[in-house]
Amino acid sequence: MVRLPLKQLLEDNPKKVLVLDGGQGTELENRGIKVANPVWSTIPFISDSFWSDESSANRKIVKGMFNDFLNAGAEILMTTTYQTSYKSVSENTPIKTLSEYNNLLTRIVDFSRDCIGENKYLIGCIGPWGAHICREFTGDYGPDPESIDFYEYFKPQLDNFNKNDKLDLIGFETIPNVHELRAILSWDESILSKPFYIGLSVHEHGVLRDGTTMEEVAKVIKGLGDKINPNFSLLGINCVSFNQSPDILESLHQALPDMALLAYPNSGEVYDTEKKIWLPNSDKLNSWDTVVKQYIDSGARIIGGCCRTSPNDIQEISTAVKKYT
Numbered sequence: 126m127v128r129l130p131l132k133q134l135l136e137d138n139p140k141k142v143l144v145l146d147g148g149q150g151t152e153l154e155n156r157g158i159k160v161a162n163p164v165w166s167t168i169p170f171i172s173d174s175f176w177s178d179e180s181s182a183n184r185k186i187v188k189g190m191f192n193d194f195l196n197a198g199a200e201i202l203m204t205t206t207y208q209t210s211y212k213s214v215s216e217n218t219p220i221k222t223l224s225e226y227n228n229l230l231t232r233i234v235d236f237s238r239d240c241i242g243e244n245k246y247l248i249g250c251i252g253p254w255g256a257h258i259c260r261e262f263t264g265d266y267g268p269d270p271e272s273i274d275f276y277e278y279f280k281p282q283l284d285n286f287n288k289n290d291k292l293d294l295i296g297f298e299t300i301p302n303v304h305e306l307r308a309i310l311s312w313d314e315s316i317l318s319k320p321f322y323i324g325l326s327v328h329e330h331g332v333l334r335d336g337t338t339m340e341e342v343a344k345v346i347k348g349l350g351d352k353i354n355p356n357f358s359l360l361g362i363n364c365v366s367f368n369q370s371p372d373i374l375e376s377l378h379q380a381l382p383d384m385a386l387l388a389y390p391n392s393g394e395v396y397d398t399e400k401k402i403w404l405p406n407s408d409k410l411n412s413w414d415t416v417v418k419q420y421i422d423s424g425a426r427i428i429g430g431c432c433r434t435s436p437n438d439i440q441e442i443s444t445a446v447k448k449y450t
Protein backbone atom coordinates (compact mmCIF):
# COMPACT_ATOMS: atom_id res chain seq x y z
CA MET A 126 0.00 0.00 0.00
CA VAL A 127 1.20 3.50 -0.84
CA ARG A 128 -0.11 4.94 2.44
CA LEU A 129 1.14 3.99 5.89
CA PRO A 130 -1.78 2.79 8.02
CA LEU A 131 -3.17 5.97 9.55
CA LYS A 132 -2.73 4.82 13.15
CA GLN A 133 0.91 3.99 12.47
CA LEU A 134 1.49 7.36 10.79
CA LEU A 135 0.11 9.17 13.85
CA GLU A 136 1.95 6.97 16.36
CA ASP A 137 5.32 7.02 14.55
CA ASN A 138 5.17 10.80 14.03
CA PRO A 139 3.88 12.37 17.26
CA LYS A 140 4.09 15.86 15.76
CA LYS A 141 2.23 15.04 12.54
CA VAL A 142 -1.08 16.87 12.11
CA LEU A 143 -3.17 15.93 9.08
CA VAL A 144 -5.18 18.53 7.19
CA LEU A 145 -8.75 17.39 6.56
CA ASP A 146 -11.07 18.70 3.85
CA GLY A 147 -13.97 21.13 4.38
CA GLY A 148 -17.76 21.01 4.50
CA GLN A 149 -18.52 18.91 1.50
CA GLY A 150 -22.32 19.06 1.55
CA THR A 151 -22.37 22.84 1.70
CA GLU A 152 -19.51 23.05 -0.82
CA LEU A 153 -21.54 20.96 -3.28
CA GLU A 154 -24.41 23.36 -2.61
CA ASN A 155 -22.15 26.32 -3.42
CA ARG A 156 -21.41 24.60 -6.71
CA GLY A 157 -25.07 24.16 -7.66
CA ILE A 158 -26.18 20.80 -6.21
CA LYS A 159 -29.31 21.05 -4.06
CA VAL A 160 -28.33 19.08 -0.95
CA ALA A 161 -31.33 20.09 1.20
CA ASN A 162 -33.10 16.74 0.85
CA PRO A 163 -33.40 13.56 2.97
CA VAL A 164 -30.13 12.05 1.75
CA TRP A 165 -28.19 15.34 1.86
CA SER A 166 -24.87 15.18 -0.05
CA THR A 167 -25.57 11.65 -1.36
CA ILE A 168 -28.04 13.13 -3.85
CA PRO A 169 -25.76 13.41 -6.91
CA PHE A 170 -24.96 9.68 -6.69
CA ILE A 171 -28.59 8.59 -6.77
CA SER A 172 -29.22 9.37 -10.42
CA ASP A 173 -28.19 6.74 -12.96
CA SER A 174 -26.66 9.39 -15.22
CA PHE A 175 -23.94 10.05 -12.61
CA TRP A 176 -22.65 6.52 -13.28
CA SER A 177 -23.52 6.08 -16.95
CA ASP A 178 -22.50 9.48 -18.32
CA GLU A 179 -18.81 10.25 -17.82
CA SER A 180 -19.48 13.87 -18.77
CA SER A 181 -22.39 14.40 -16.35
CA ALA A 182 -22.41 17.87 -14.77
CA ASN A 183 -22.69 16.48 -11.22
CA ARG A 184 -19.72 14.20 -11.79
CA LYS A 185 -17.63 17.22 -12.74
CA ILE A 186 -18.87 19.14 -9.70
CA VAL A 187 -17.97 16.38 -7.20
CA LYS A 188 -14.58 15.82 -8.87
CA GLY A 189 -13.93 19.57 -8.90
CA MET A 190 -14.72 19.81 -5.20
CA PHE A 191 -12.26 17.05 -4.28
CA ASN A 192 -9.66 18.60 -6.55
CA ASP A 193 -9.98 22.03 -4.98
CA PHE A 194 -9.71 20.59 -1.44
CA LEU A 195 -6.61 18.64 -2.50
CA ASN A 196 -5.03 21.73 -4.07
CA ALA A 197 -5.76 23.64 -0.87
CA GLY A 198 -3.66 21.12 1.08
CA ALA A 199 -6.08 18.42 2.31
CA GLU A 200 -4.30 15.15 3.11
CA ILE A 201 -7.33 13.27 4.41
CA LEU A 202 -10.74 13.57 2.75
CA MET A 203 -14.23 12.26 3.30
CA THR A 204 -16.80 10.39 1.29
CA THR A 205 -20.03 12.35 0.97
CA THR A 206 -22.00 9.67 2.80
CA TYR A 207 -23.20 11.60 5.84
CA GLN A 208 -26.87 10.83 5.25
CA THR A 209 -26.41 7.54 3.37
CA SER A 210 -27.75 5.19 6.04
CA TYR A 211 -29.75 2.27 4.65
CA LYS A 212 -32.84 3.77 6.30
CA SER A 213 -32.41 7.21 4.67
CA VAL A 214 -31.59 5.76 1.26
CA SER A 215 -34.22 3.00 1.13
CA GLU A 216 -37.00 5.26 2.41
CA ASN A 217 -36.22 8.23 0.17
CA THR A 218 -34.73 7.00 -3.10
CA PRO A 219 -35.44 4.29 -5.69
CA ILE A 220 -32.64 2.23 -4.09
CA LYS A 221 -34.48 -0.32 -1.96
CA THR A 222 -32.64 -3.61 -1.55
CA LEU A 223 -29.55 -4.23 0.55
CA SER A 224 -27.70 -5.37 -2.54
CA GLU A 225 -28.53 -2.13 -4.43
CA TYR A 226 -27.50 -0.18 -1.33
CA ASN A 227 -24.14 -1.97 -1.09
CA ASN A 228 -23.57 -1.31 -4.77
CA LEU A 229 -24.23 2.41 -4.21
CA LEU A 230 -21.77 2.66 -1.30
CA THR A 231 -19.07 0.73 -3.13
CA ARG A 232 -19.44 2.93 -6.19
CA ILE A 233 -19.24 6.11 -4.09
CA VAL A 234 -16.08 4.92 -2.31
CA ASP A 235 -14.50 3.84 -5.62
CA PHE A 236 -15.34 7.18 -7.20
CA SER A 237 -14.02 9.14 -4.20
CA ARG A 238 -10.78 7.12 -4.13
CA ASP A 239 -10.30 7.75 -7.87
CA CYS A 240 -10.80 11.48 -7.25
CA ILE A 241 -8.19 11.74 -4.46
CA GLY A 242 -5.60 9.20 -5.65
CA GLU A 243 -3.73 6.55 -3.67
CA ASN A 244 -1.52 8.85 -1.58
CA LYS A 245 -4.26 10.55 0.42
CA TYR A 246 -6.30 9.12 3.27
CA LEU A 247 -10.01 8.48 2.78
CA ILE A 248 -12.62 8.53 5.55
CA GLY A 249 -15.90 6.66 5.20
CA CYS A 250 -18.22 9.29 6.64
CA ILE A 251 -21.21 8.21 8.74
CA GLY A 252 -23.61 10.83 10.11
CA PRO A 253 -25.43 10.37 13.41
CA TRP A 254 -28.76 8.60 13.90
CA GLY A 255 -30.27 12.05 14.42
CA ALA A 256 -29.30 13.21 10.92
CA HIS A 257 -32.25 11.41 9.34
CA ILE A 258 -34.61 13.55 11.43
CA CYS A 259 -32.27 16.56 11.50
CA ARG A 260 -31.60 16.43 15.23
CA GLU A 261 -27.81 16.60 15.12
CA PHE A 262 -27.84 20.18 16.46
CA THR A 263 -30.28 19.53 19.32
CA GLY A 264 -29.37 16.00 20.46
CA ASP A 265 -33.07 15.52 21.16
CA TYR A 266 -33.52 11.81 20.55
CA GLY A 267 -37.02 11.69 22.04
CA PRO A 268 -38.33 10.55 25.42
CA ASP A 269 -36.72 7.11 25.34
CA PRO A 270 -33.24 7.30 23.75
CA GLU A 271 -32.15 4.10 25.57
CA SER A 272 -34.55 2.10 23.45
CA ILE A 273 -33.16 3.26 20.08
CA ASP A 274 -31.50 0.38 18.24
CA PHE A 275 -28.44 2.29 17.02
CA TYR A 276 -26.75 -0.88 15.80
CA GLU A 277 -29.67 -1.80 13.56
CA TYR A 278 -29.53 1.72 12.08
CA PHE A 279 -25.77 1.78 11.42
CA LYS A 280 -25.14 -1.89 10.60
CA PRO A 281 -25.61 -1.85 6.80
CA GLN A 282 -23.28 1.13 6.30
CA LEU A 283 -20.75 -0.21 8.82
CA ASP A 284 -20.67 -3.69 7.30
CA ASN A 285 -19.96 -2.18 3.91
CA PHE A 286 -17.27 0.25 5.11
CA ASN A 287 -15.54 -2.32 7.34
CA LYS A 288 -14.88 -4.48 4.29
CA ASN A 289 -13.70 -1.74 1.95
CA ASP A 290 -9.89 -1.48 1.78
CA LYS A 291 -10.10 1.81 -0.09
CA LEU A 292 -11.20 3.44 3.19
CA ASP A 293 -8.56 4.15 5.84
CA LEU A 294 -10.83 5.27 8.62
CA ILE A 295 -14.51 5.32 9.53
CA GLY A 296 -15.72 8.70 10.79
CA PHE A 297 -18.81 8.95 12.98
CA GLU A 298 -19.61 12.63 12.70
CA THR A 299 -21.73 15.19 14.53
CA ILE A 300 -22.75 12.80 17.35
CA PRO A 301 -25.02 14.88 19.65
CA ASN A 302 -26.35 12.35 22.16
CA VAL A 303 -24.62 10.39 24.94
CA HIS A 304 -26.72 7.25 24.38
CA GLU A 305 -25.49 7.15 20.81
CA LEU A 306 -21.91 7.72 21.98
CA ARG A 307 -22.21 4.86 24.49
CA ALA A 308 -23.68 2.57 21.83
CA ILE A 309 -20.86 3.21 19.33
CA LEU A 310 -18.23 2.72 22.03
CA SER A 311 -19.83 -0.56 23.13
CA TRP A 312 -19.14 -2.18 19.74
CA ASP A 313 -16.13 -4.49 19.60
CA GLU A 314 -13.86 -5.39 16.70
CA SER A 315 -16.38 -7.83 15.26
CA ILE A 316 -18.72 -4.87 14.63
CA LEU A 317 -16.17 -2.12 13.99
CA SER A 318 -13.15 -3.79 12.44
CA LYS A 319 -11.56 -0.67 10.94
CA PRO A 320 -9.95 2.29 12.74
CA PHE A 321 -12.64 4.85 13.55
CA TYR A 322 -13.14 8.25 15.11
CA ILE A 323 -16.03 9.99 16.78
CA GLY A 324 -16.76 13.68 16.14
CA LEU A 325 -19.02 15.18 18.80
CA SER A 326 -21.65 17.81 18.08
CA VAL A 327 -21.13 20.26 20.93
CA HIS A 328 -23.16 23.29 21.98
CA GLU A 329 -21.56 26.75 22.10
CA HIS A 330 -21.58 26.46 25.90
CA GLY A 331 -19.27 23.46 25.75
CA VAL A 332 -21.68 20.58 26.46
CA LEU A 333 -22.81 17.85 24.10
CA ARG A 334 -26.04 18.99 22.38
CA ASP A 335 -28.04 16.83 24.83
CA GLY A 336 -26.42 18.55 27.82
CA THR A 337 -23.74 15.96 28.67
CA THR A 338 -20.52 17.61 29.89
CA MET A 339 -17.10 16.82 28.45
CA GLU A 340 -16.14 15.35 31.86
CA GLU A 341 -19.07 12.93 31.55
CA VAL A 342 -17.99 12.06 28.02
CA ALA A 343 -14.52 11.31 29.40
CA LYS A 344 -16.05 9.15 32.13
CA VAL A 345 -17.88 7.06 29.53
CA ILE A 346 -14.57 6.43 27.75
CA LYS A 347 -12.47 5.83 30.87
CA GLY A 348 -15.19 3.56 32.25
CA LEU A 349 -14.66 1.15 29.36
CA GLY A 350 -11.08 0.48 30.50
CA ASP A 351 -9.53 -2.48 28.67
CA LYS A 352 -12.82 -3.24 26.95
CA ILE A 353 -12.43 -0.28 24.61
CA ASN A 354 -12.33 -1.24 20.94
CA PRO A 355 -8.64 -0.90 19.88
CA ASN A 356 -9.86 0.59 16.60
CA PHE A 357 -11.12 3.69 18.44
CA SER A 358 -8.41 6.05 17.16
CA LEU A 359 -9.49 9.66 17.65
CA LEU A 360 -12.14 11.66 19.43
CA GLY A 361 -13.04 15.24 18.67
CA ILE A 362 -15.54 17.87 17.73
CA ASN A 363 -17.12 18.75 14.41
CA CYS A 364 -19.72 21.18 13.10
CA VAL A 365 -19.35 23.20 16.29
CA SER A 366 -19.16 26.97 16.41
CA PHE A 367 -15.85 28.32 15.06
CA ASN A 368 -15.43 30.89 17.84
CA GLN A 369 -15.97 28.47 20.74
CA SER A 370 -14.21 25.46 19.21
CA PRO A 371 -10.70 26.01 20.70
CA ASP A 372 -12.10 26.19 24.26
CA ILE A 373 -14.28 23.12 23.68
CA LEU A 374 -11.34 21.11 22.35
CA GLU A 375 -9.20 22.21 25.28
CA SER A 376 -11.86 21.00 27.73
CA LEU A 377 -11.85 17.61 26.01
CA HIS A 378 -8.04 17.58 26.20
CA GLN A 379 -8.13 18.37 29.92
CA ALA A 380 -10.57 15.53 30.50
CA LEU A 381 -8.71 13.03 28.26
CA PRO A 382 -5.07 14.16 28.05
CA ASP A 383 -3.81 11.00 26.31
CA MET A 384 -6.46 10.83 23.59
CA ALA A 385 -5.60 11.82 20.01
CA LEU A 386 -8.08 14.55 19.11
CA LEU A 387 -9.53 16.04 15.96
CA ALA A 388 -11.34 19.32 15.27
CA TYR A 389 -13.31 20.58 12.30
CA PRO A 390 -15.69 23.37 13.22
CA ASN A 391 -18.29 24.93 10.96
CA SER A 392 -18.13 28.54 9.74
CA GLY A 393 -20.04 29.80 12.79
CA GLU A 394 -23.31 30.09 10.86
CA VAL A 395 -26.31 28.25 12.33
CA TYR A 396 -28.48 25.76 10.41
CA ASP A 397 -32.20 26.51 10.35
CA THR A 398 -33.58 22.96 10.36
CA GLU A 399 -37.03 24.03 9.14
CA LYS A 400 -36.03 26.29 6.26
CA LYS A 401 -32.83 24.32 5.53
CA ILE A 402 -30.74 27.47 5.27
CA TRP A 403 -27.71 28.80 7.15
CA LEU A 404 -28.22 31.88 9.30
CA PRO A 405 -25.45 34.32 10.17
CA ASN A 406 -24.15 34.12 13.74
CA SER A 407 -21.49 36.23 15.43
CA ASP A 408 -18.60 37.20 13.19
CA LYS A 409 -15.43 35.16 13.28
CA LEU A 410 -13.54 36.48 16.29
CA ASN A 411 -10.32 34.69 15.41
CA SER A 412 -8.41 33.64 12.32
CA TRP A 413 -7.70 30.03 11.35
CA ASP A 414 -4.09 30.79 12.26
CA THR A 415 -5.10 31.41 15.89
CA VAL A 416 -7.52 28.52 16.29
CA VAL A 417 -5.24 26.00 14.56
CA LYS A 418 -2.44 26.87 17.00
CA GLN A 419 -4.82 26.37 19.91
CA TYR A 420 -6.07 23.04 18.51
CA ILE A 421 -2.49 21.78 18.14
CA ASP A 422 -1.65 22.88 21.69
CA SER A 423 -4.72 20.87 22.80
CA GLY A 424 -3.62 17.63 21.12
CA ALA A 425 -5.33 17.81 17.72
CA ARG A 426 -3.94 15.37 15.11
CA ILE A 427 -6.51 16.03 12.37
CA ILE A 428 -7.77 19.55 11.62
CA GLY A 429 -10.19 20.74 8.96
CA GLY A 430 -13.53 22.40 8.42
CA CYS A 431 -17.18 21.34 8.51
CA CYS A 432 -20.33 22.94 7.11
CA ARG A 433 -19.89 26.19 5.18
CA THR A 434 -16.11 25.95 5.14
CA SER A 435 -14.54 25.96 1.68
CA PRO A 436 -11.22 25.24 -0.04
CA ASN A 437 -10.09 28.77 0.96
CA ASP A 438 -10.52 27.80 4.62
CA ILE A 439 -8.55 24.60 4.07
CA GLN A 440 -5.76 26.62 2.45
CA GLU A 441 -5.55 28.80 5.57
CA ILE A 442 -5.64 25.73 7.84
CA SER A 443 -2.88 24.10 5.81
CA THR A 444 -0.67 27.18 6.07
CA ALA A 445 -1.22 27.35 9.84
CA VAL A 446 -0.56 23.60 10.32
CA LYS A 447 2.76 23.97 8.46
CA LYS A 448 3.65 26.97 10.62
CA TYR A 449 2.92 25.28 13.97
CA THR A 450 4.21 21.71 13.40
Ligand SMILES: C[S+](C)CC[C@H](N)C(=O)O
Nearest residue numbers: 165256257258259396432
Ligand atom coordinates in the same frame (compact mmCIF):
# COMPACT_ATOMS: atom_id res chain seq x y z
C1 LIG B 1 -25.00 18.64 8.75
S1 LIG B 1 -26.70 19.05 8.60
C2 LIG B 1 -26.68 20.59 7.87
C3 LIG B 1 -27.22 17.95 7.36
C4 LIG B 1 -28.63 18.08 6.98
C5 LIG B 1 -29.65 17.70 8.00
N1 LIG B 1 -29.40 16.45 8.66
C6 LIG B 1 -31.00 17.66 7.32
O1 LIG B 1 -31.58 16.59 7.19
O2 LIG B 1 -31.44 18.72 6.89
Ligand SMILES: N[C@@H](CCS)C(=O)O
Nearest residue numbers: 148149150207299364
Ligand atom coordinates in the same frame (compact mmCIF):
# COMPACT_ATOMS: atom_id res chain seq x y z
N1 LIG C 1 -19.53 16.00 6.55
C1 LIG C 1 -20.89 16.39 6.35
C2 LIG C 1 -21.49 17.31 7.37
C3 LIG C 1 -21.33 16.98 8.75
S1 LIG C 1 -22.15 18.05 9.82
C4 LIG C 1 -21.00 17.18 5.08
O1 LIG C 1 -20.04 17.82 4.71
O2 LIG C 1 -22.05 17.19 4.50
Ligand SMILES: [Zn+2]
Nearest residue numbers: 364391431432
Ligand atom coordinates in the same frame (compact mmCIF):
# COMPACT_ATOMS: atom_id res chain seq x y z
ZN1 LIG D 1 -21.19 20.12 9.47
